[in-house]
Amino acid sequence: MTTANPSTTGTEAATTPRSPDQGPVREAAAPAQPAPAPVAFTGRIIVGLLGMLFASLMAILNEQVTAAAMADIQGAFLIGHDDGTWLTALFEAANVATMVFAPWFGITFTLKRFTIGAVLATMFFGLLCPFAPNLASLYVLRILQGISGGCLPPMLIIVALRYLPPKFKLYGLAGYAMTATFGPALGTPLAALWTEFVSWRMAFWQIIPLGVLCCIAIAQGLPADPVKLERFRTFNWIGFITGYPAFAMLVMGLLQGDRLDWFNSAFIGFMFCAGGLLLVVFLVNEWFQPVPFFKLQLLKRRNFTHGISTLLGTVILLVGVAAIPGQFLAQIHTYRPLQTTPLSMLLAMPLLITLPLTAALLNTRRADHRWVIAIGLSLMFATFAIGSFMTSEWIRDNFYLMQSLQIIAQPMVIMSILMGVTTGLPPTEGPFASAMFNTVKTFAAAIATGLIEGVGTAREHFHSSMLVDQLGNHALVASAGLDTSFALGQLAHRIHEQAVVLTSADLYRVMACIALALLLLVPVLPVRIYPPWSTTPPASN
Template sequence: MTTEPEAPSIPRSLERNPVRVVAAPPRTAPAQLAFTRRIALGLVGMLFASLLAILNEQVTAAALADIQGAFLIGHDDGTWLTSLFEAANVATMVFAPWFGITFTLKRFTIGAVLATMFFGLLCPFAPNLPTLYVLRILQGIAGGSLPPMLIIVALRYLPPNLKLYGLAGYALTATFGPALGTPLAALWTEFVSWRMAFWQIVPLGVLCCIAIQRGLPADPMKLERFRSFDWIGFVTGFPAIAMLVIGLLQGDRLDWFDSGFIRVMFGAGAPLLVAFLVNEWCQPVPFFKLQLLARRNFTHALSTLLGTVILLVGMAAIPAQYLAIVHTYRPLQTAPLSLFLAVPLLITLPLTAALLNTRRADHRWVIATGLALMFVTCAMGSFITTEWIRDNFYLLQSLQIVAQPMVIMSILMGVTTGLPPTEGPFASAMFNSLKTFSAAVASGLIESVGTAREHFHSSMLVDQLGNRPLMANQGVGADYGLGQLAHRIHEQAVVLTSADLYRVMACVAVALLLLVPVLPVRIYPPWSTTPPASH
């Protein structure tokens, strides 16, 4: 079997000639610092900072209805609170690693945490809607700076035998964090105050700053990097990604390309993105190092990440939407379903890391098993009926407790194995920005397909009813009967749409499965970079 290419070894002729060895160019990679309890404290602080950013995003989204009610704003205006935040959040992740290295990881992360807390504290006091929009944009920029820092710190400070466990901590932000959004939103809105959707990050933020300040080493700032700042990449990349995210999140509401605004967002965002990528390929110090795509496992990991995020968003959104529309569940009623998934992940993620940290485990088989379980979940969900309640989804969630860690951890292993710490910022920028951009793609896909299929099923049900005059006459004999009939048709259309969405998710899982035997190659844990003799 083939293995992930490693750095070239020193030829034997150089080993025999000490003069030539001395003359060889010095290595620029920083020396591995001893892993101490103090650095471990700093890493925990970075983990909590990333979790803080995810919770800030998810909780406010889950509590959006209560926030809209408190500010007396309608649905259309409320959607911009999410769209503007997400656009700023995703666009910032592209550039955050560069600024983190320039201002030092410690200072930049603490500054971003403080800014996220500050803007969150101000949001409930916004005097008008435009001010609230500005505060959410600024909070999106601050929050988007946090998740990329965790991968950089893990690659830099963790010893090889612990790197996968550190990445398991990062995986919590992609699995455990989003699952906590609905329960926390329900807790604050039902029992405390809607303002806590913004303020709940403050206690965790204070702990993050203390842990990072005490734990991480104080590196010198590298302000001289601004002399080679990639201005062309910045002025093309930031608006490009922001425009595309806004277009994806507002597309279904504005009827996609029938809207002039959506045409402008995609028509301007797509060429700017192409210009950004071309510029990054030619830059000596880029934000995206596209040359990393030459590594097969890196390319496979990013490709699978796009589909995996679509699966995760879809399999979380479909039950929540179904229960809310068909059975009028509030977040408080759907919270146990999310907690049932979130809490066991605290155990299955480290166990999966331990499995992948052994030489015998092939990450290709692990990711294939996880994707197969996701396919089974979607196939089972496609049999949904109006009789399903919350309890019917627990079996589906049980499969995800095992499947999600397998897929996410294998993706992270493919991204980081064989990657030197000096390239960690590039990998982090590409991985995190693609992850959050994929969530916007997933939201646009689910809303678009859901709307189209619901309209289709509603029309088909009405046509079938019209072909049965006796049933129609019995059902619409009174105004109350007409309302009941309309409700039943809408309810059945939602159920059929949910089944269709599960089938779409199953097709995504199959497509990702087909990539496994083609693209990735065999790799080994970070502590064991050379394969056994039999390989």
């Protein structure tokens, strides 16, 4: 198996040796488009690739740090909780919807120009956010920043597939995996640093120095391809008009569902029904569209289908790993972001070592990515199984073992998914894979948030009711010298505390079930593949 050479044309890519899961070769419905001319892998290209890597990391940090510092941002703007939730929901809706279409525009305006423009826009809107004169203007700025930030992560996969030689492709994908694992883990520590010791404004401005370096590296490192404005003649208007609002509406429904009581709210019902209908129209259109944004025919490849479906569940698990301990410690022990920082740093820093090591393992012929992902998912299952036994006495130290397992588990799962999705993929199909992969990744994060909030609220209400019922079945006698109102207040606090503990344990059990379901997919769906540099499998296979 091999990845097509960057000089391959569209027709040649169709005849590239394919992995066993790809089935019979079929010509694309659209006319074959020539792939970009080959570019020598030089130090200059490495600089450009690093610029793309840090541009993607910048987008992730902008998203995660502002979310972690949202309480301080709301306080600075004198915004209530309900209004503040829209700052996150509108940003995420624009961010997810943009990732569907960013690869198409990146190819049209060239990866170099499009990425630099998106970085500059993200920096500009971030610079303006602290000076927003009112809530409406802040909403607009966050939407615009969500659009510009959503353009950045998809570019990294396209560039890695295009410019990296087969021997180094998995290491390039490890860089992408770093943005998906290391980046979110840095969100809480950086938010704590800015809000506790500098200023809440730095939650918006922190991206500016990194953005300047990104622009310089990309401008100096990547070659300047010609602009392809003629692609607008075949622009998929139906896909754009249906897809963009579909993903935006579904994300807003997921992020606002728990606060507005899900389908008891007419707004949430409309978001899901209208968004779901538009999504169906979008997917049907993409299947028959000669120049689609999503090339759904890629799902005929078993490893691609396995990678996308496992990615959906894995992102939910990653969000759970970060969110459940943070919420528990904040509600039970009133931890602020600064106090949960050691948990995040314990996970973030070792990933800089374990990610490239996992890439090196998968880059050998002996390693079977199915075993690697199975071991990673087993460790994730063990993490959540341990968490299901938590008690109210747990503090930060009790979570260190669980986080330590994630140092090994996350790279094994993410790198195996990336290898399964991209190995054997011609560079001409890179934009389609990038659009689908990044959209599923960010949309799954919204699903995870909705799932954790929805299940958490339902289970907390259930446990609170059960605890009150149990107390009602027993005679409760207050101490003679104890103030009744104080006793009732203490009792209510203890009930709430215990309900939070039981709810957190339930969430860990839900995550364990998801990990187990993903583990059961491994022996069924994916097939054996070999590293990108390996043109043929070993004779013994």
